[in-house]
Amino acid sequence: MRFSCxxxxxxxxxxxxLAPTCVSAAVTQIPQPLTLDAALAWAQQYxxxxxxxxxxxxxxxGEAIHAxxxxxxxPRLELEAGRRSSRLDNTTDIGVRLSQELWVAGQGGLRQAxxxxxxxxxxxxxxxxxxxxxxxxxxxxxxxxxxxxxxxTARQVVDSNEQLARFAQKRLNAGAGTKLEANAARLGxxxxxxLLARARNRANQTRLALNDLLAIEPQRRxxxxxxxxxAPLDLPSSTEVVNRSVQRRTDLNAAAQRVVAARKRLSLAxxxxxxxxxxxxxxRQEADGKxxxxxxxxxAGIGFDLPVLHRYAGERKxxxxxxxxxxxxxxxxxREVRLQVLSAISDYASxxxxxxxxNDAILNAxxxxxxxxxxxxxxxxxxxxxxTTAQNNLIAVRGEYLNALDALITAGTDLERATGxxxxxxxxxxxxEIN
Numbered sequence: 001m002r003f004s005c006x007x008x009x010x011x012x013x014x015x016x017x018l019a020p021t022c023v024s025a026a027v028t029q030i031p032q033p034l035t036l037d038a039a040l041a042w043a044q045q046y047x048x049x050x051x052x053x054x055x056x057x058x059x060x061x062g063e064a065i066h067a068x069x070x071x072x073x074x075p076r077l078e079l080e081a082g083r084r085s086s087r088l089d090n091t092t093d094i095g096v097r098l099s100q101e102l103w104v105a106g107q108g109g110l111r112q113a114x115x116x117x118x119x120x121x122x123x124x125x126x127x128x129x130x131x132x133x134x135x136x137x138x139x140x141x142x143x144x145x146x147x148x149x150x151x152x153t154a155r156q157v158v159d160s161n162e163q164l165a166r167f168a169q170k171r172l173n174a175g176a177g178t179k180l181e182a183n184a185a186r187l188g189x190x191x192x193x194x195l196l197a198r199a200r201n202r203a204n205q206t207r208l209a210l211n212d213l214l215a216i217e218p219q220r221r222x223x224x225x226x227x228x229x230x231a232p233l234d235l236p237s238s239t240e241v242v243n244r245s246v247q248r249r250t251d252l253n254a255a256a257q258r259v260v261a262a263r264k265r266l267s268l269a270x271x272x273x274x275x276x277x278x279x280x281x282x283x284r285q286e287a288d289g290k291x292x293x294x295x296x297x298x299x300a301g302i303g304f305d306l307p308v309l310h311r312y313a314g315e316r317k318x319x320x321x322x323x324x325x326x327x328x329x330x331x332x333x334x335r336e337v338r339l340q341v342l343s344a345i346s347d348y349a350s351x352x353x354x355x356x357x358x359n360d361a362i363l364n365a366x367x368x369x370x371x372x373x374x375x376x377x378x379x380x381x382x383x384x385x386x387x388t389t390a391q392n393n394l395i396a397v398r399g400e401y402l403n404a405l406d407a408l409i410t411a412g413t414d415l416e417r418a419t420g421x422x423x424x425x426x427x428x429x430x431x432x433e434i435n
Contacts, residue, residue, distance in 0.1 A: 030216060033223040036141050039214060043137045046215040050133055053126040060119040067115035069108065072276055075100045084287055091287040091294060099280030099303075107276070110268040117261035124254035131250075131421040133213070138425070139413035140210040145226050146405045147203035153398050154199040156367060158192040161391065164374045165189040168387075181377070184384040188391035195395060228405065230412065230425050232352060235345065242341045245419040249337055255330040262323035269319040272312040275304040340418035347411035354404035358397070366397040 031038040044050060078097040083090065103109075168185035171177030211218055235241060246252060279302050287294025373390035376382045412425035 030214065030222065033225040034141075035224075036138065036226050039137050039141050039210070040134050042214050043133050044130060047133050047137075047213060048215055050126075050129060053122070053129045057119070057122045057126055060115070060122045064112070064115040064119045067112045070103075072101045072103060072108070091292065093284065093286050094289070095282065095284040097280055097282040099278050101276050101278045104276050105271045105274040107268055107271055107274075110264045110271070114261045114264035114268065117257045117264065121254040121257035121261065124250040124257065128249060128251040128254070128420060132417050134421065135413045135417035137210070137213050138416065139409055140206065140213050141224065141226065142228070142409045142413075143206040143406070144203070144210055144224050145228050146402060146409065147199070147206040148224075149228060149405070150199040150402050151196070151203050153363065153402075154192070154196040157394060157398065158189075158196050160367065160370050160374070160394070161185070161189040161192040164370075164377070164387065167374065167378060176380075178384070180384045181387065184387045184391075188387065191391070191395065195398075230408065233348065233412075233415075233423060233425065235423065238342060238345055241345065241419065241423070242338050245341050245422055246334065246337055248422050249420040251420075252330075252333060252337060255326070255333050259323070259326045259330055262319070262326040266316070266319040266323050269312060269315040272315060273307050275307055278303040337418065340414070344411060344415035344418045347407070348415050351404060351407035351411040354400075355408050358401045358404045360401075363397055363401050366394045370394045 030042055034042075076099045078095075078099070080093075080095040080097075082093040084093055165182075165185040165188070168177055168182045172179065172182040207222065208218055210224075211220060211222065214222075216222065279300070281300045282298070284297045285294065286297065290296040370390040370393075373382060373386050377387060409425075415423050416425065
């Protein structure tokens with residue numbers, strides 16, 4: 001029997017230790033290769049901020065249930081017994097008292113309304129957070145694609161400069177070239193290798209940022225699948241976008257509900273001067289009660305606290321300040337939303353123009369220029385200055401091209417967040433949508 005109990009206990013402990021491992025294994029089964037849609041869906045379930053917001057909604061749901069009570073407390077039952085002694089006889093007194101506190105002046109309804117408004121604000125915050133996380137995940141995923149593009153283009157730059165450096169060294173060794181030409185080619189090779197190192201680091205950093213948003217272990221390397229290229233957004237007038245964004249942003253709704261909750265709490269603080277009533281009924285038997293020659297007493301009463309020493313001035317002042325803060329936060333947020341939308345629209349217009357001007361064709365042209373310069377150098381038609389110019393041009397165009405892509409992604413996702421998901425950047429194969 002003792003061995004059986006020991007084995008059972010060991011098995012239970014083993015299952016408890018294995019349980020977290022099983023849950024963790026289930027959580028890390030993220031789709032591979034990871035597409036943008038899969039990343040967005042995953043983030044809605046496992047992003048830490050989204051999960052924390054869900055837990056906050058659950059907590060406030062419990063507080064709202066707690067506030068939705070008909071009376072401030074449970075009934076109170078009191079029992080008492082006492083021994084009555086006299087020169088003639090010893091008797092017993094017995095008493096029973098049942099009391100119940102009741103809400104007065106609608107205090108219970110105010111508590112419930114304040115709690116429900118706070119819950120509504122938390123739900124609205126959660127909805128906006130979901131939209132914000134979608135925008136952030138979209139930006140992180142697309143940044144990974146841009147970083148991969150940066151690595152690929154950096155490799156091309158390295159290959160071209162290595163070919164040029166090898167050829168310049170051969171010309172120098174053969175006596176046909178100059179030390180200046182060889183140094184210029186070697187300098188371009190070193191710069192391109194540094195460029196590749198920076199591109200690889202950037203790719204690692206963008207993957208780490210994406211893993212963090214998806215709550216994936218940092219060391220895990222996710223295979224991503226997607227393409228760069230976006231359909232231009234056909235935006236209506238700025239005024240219309242701002243107005244529709246204000247209507248759509250659920251964090252504005254949350255701010256409004258917090259104002260309502262603050263008003264309810266202020267009303268509650270003001271009504272605390274009106275004390276709740278406590279009604280009670282009692283029954284007592286004195287001197288063994290009527291059957292023993294004593295007396296039976298039954299009755300009822302009412303009681304309340306006297307608001308003399310504690311006038312709730314601090315509670316009223318605090319609640320009034322809380323209402324003023326909620327109103328200030330609401331005004332600031334409304335202004336901030338308009339600012340965010342207008343700023344994002346301006347950034348998007350600028351970034352889309354840059355991407356249109358600095359596209360793959362321009363980058364390829366800069367690459368071809370370096371290749372043509374190398375051939376002209378091989379034919380003895382150009383020297384070191386032309387080599388340096390072509391190298392600088394390719395590196396500069398590549399940097400401007402990648403910066404334009406970054407700016408477009410940042411502006412597009414900022415616009416998505418600022419509009420609460422009203423405007424979403426779509427892949428080039430699909431039309432842009434305004435929901």
